[in-house]
Amino acid sequence: MLELVQEIPSTNAALVARVGGGDCLLEGHWLIADRQTAGRGRAGRVWSDGFGNFMGSTPVRLAPHETAPQTLALVAGLALWDAIAVCAPGLPALYLKWPNDVLVGQAKLAGILLERVGNTVIVGIGVNLASAPVVPGRETASLAALGHPVARDAFAAILAERWAAHLGAWHAGQWPALRAAWEERAVPRGTLVSVNDRDHGPIMGGFAGIDADGVAQLRLADGRVLAIHAGDVDLVGEPAPPAARGDA
Template identity: 65%
Template sequence: MIETVAEIDSTNAALLARLGRGEVIDEGAWLVADRQTAGRGRAGRVWSDGYGNFMGSTVAQLRATDPLPQSLALVAGLAVHGVVQECAPGLTDCLLKWPNDLLVSGAKLAGILLERHADAVVVGIGVNLSFAPDVPDRATVSLARLGHGTARDVFAERLAAHWQAVLTRWHCGEWPALRQEWLLRAHPVGTQVSVKDPSHGTVSGAFAGIDDNGVALLRLADGSMRAIHAGDLDLVGG
């Protein structure tokens, strides 16, 4: 159920267009591209089209009994973390960063982008398998550079299996357990972070975990707690 195309503007955009035309996209179906000409990440960032990297999207169909859709970013992070550990056994300092990045020793290895259409969420995932793009003000790394070269199609099959496993658990009411698993794989509580808050500018504090809905919590210098619903956390000094 993995459809591969040589070149496309964006796998996320393509699936959103199909949903907009009323097409039914079953869970477990993936669209994977060799190259993207207009890939994107969160906040309009460019999503590298490096050949040999994984660039793909899938769909989660929302049900009335599901947790909040925003938690799917964290669930997807668990799937990516799991498959990276499978492809690169023994890889150390591999941590999830709220809400959508996978870092190795502080350098970005993978990113996730969620976009919603009606009762469907398109989940886009990019992983640097063979090529680490140059990104301004952000360190990047690839599995190949870390000594764990992995073929794109092998990675795709393994990721699809990991994603299906965690998505099934999410649908079946296991979000509390998945939340705890995410915390065990994330930057530790107490890590100094900053976030650009649309209302208050840049806010810095200590990461204090995530709440029951997957919202990031920051403990500020005055001891108060602030919930971060949107934006990207940056590790201070990382």
């Protein structure tokens, strides 16, 4: 079900409030806004709405003993990458970046925000379809500017279908296959990234994939591999060429 509203402070905040108030939202329900007046990203960042862009949120009901909930950000990224690829076939340098961004080259095209309320995770997604916000110190992109205009509602239907398929696989215990698919679409291993890690401070190394719990791996200059559980990951220069894939 796609629930469309003209204007709302935040689709994520609205679903968080509804779930917190006892509303039993079903998986497959999407709240999609024409405009958000208080949209946000990770770490409380403000993210401009941009009329014609996609701004929507959907709930996930967690069952006992399922895969680590944080992997849902990667499952959402996979669905998002697939939907973009359908709407913009042949778009070069389309990458997933851990934990929650879709890039074209070094420019951010889309982002994901997860918020948990009890046994429900609210998955929020924003995609620059018609326009890209100006973000100081960061490149951004839109599908329209890249030569692939797509109507918001058409994109929403494709995304909802891809999300339902991947979420069903996640619930069915197919995270290992989803993890492999995510890595195939991610910035290549060996890509130099900088991380402002909460445990280690600012560090730099080569992206070395994700582990079974969806935790990013960073290979340092001395050969050690460091697990990055949380933090901002930024590309340093262009992504590594595909030939660099492997155990970088």
